[in-house]
Amino acid sequence: MKTSHSLILIFALCLPLVAGRAAGADDNWRNLSPREKDRVQRNYQRWQNLPPRDKEHLREEWNRWQNLPQDQRERLKQRFDDQRRDRRRD
């Protein structure tokens, strides 16, 4: 009886730690807006169907994008958003 109580106590103490870690790991995803989540899901699905060559290209583009200066990245992003908005309007 004493052993089972001790096990329950240990389990109860460890559970918040495990659950806390799991919740913390999910924060990146939960902090996204619904639109961003939708985009990530759509792109992930598309990514899975891409041929390896295109995947490699996108990885290269990603590395290049990350090495661009901050102001240039913002300018390009702004241009991309504007064009997408215009396309939607058309």
Next chain:
Amino acid sequence: MTERSRELESACKDYEEDLVLHYYGECGDADRKRIVGHLTDCTRCRHFVDDLQRLLPQMGKTEEMPQVFWDNYYRETIAKLDAQDERKPWWRSCLVFTHGWMVPAFGTVGIIVLIVGLLFGRGNLSIFNDRSPVKIPQEVLVDSNQLEFFKSMDLLESLDRLEQQDGTKGELNNTHTERVSFDRQVT
């Protein structure tokens, strides 16, 4: 009052314990002779032994209570139990069948419910709402870099064109143009 103070008179310190043993007849012959000799000389110790002889038998005596007392006692006890039953809240009757093992079990379940509630409540139940048809692996969800990659994938596919329009990329990389045009996939 003088009688009462005499009752409280104590014996000589060296003889107090021996006098008690002597009273119960639990000391040896030598001690008994020594104590008897002392008692003939010491008035205080004699009074002490007298007190023992007078008070100790009374302490062991139990008072006989009349039958009426026990009848009343029984009736009062039953009445108190009835009154306690009436005061008991209705929900206590639901817990009649709770055994000893159920208390820690319910405690554990309660803790689990509390933790789950805190975890899901923190994100306004977003975990339930975020169920999507596309199953994204956990390693992607927890990696902010990968999430950012998939978030920016549309832009990456148009990066060449955007740079051209921006005028920041003077000449096109031929290897890129030969590849599949990702712009077509941008919705």
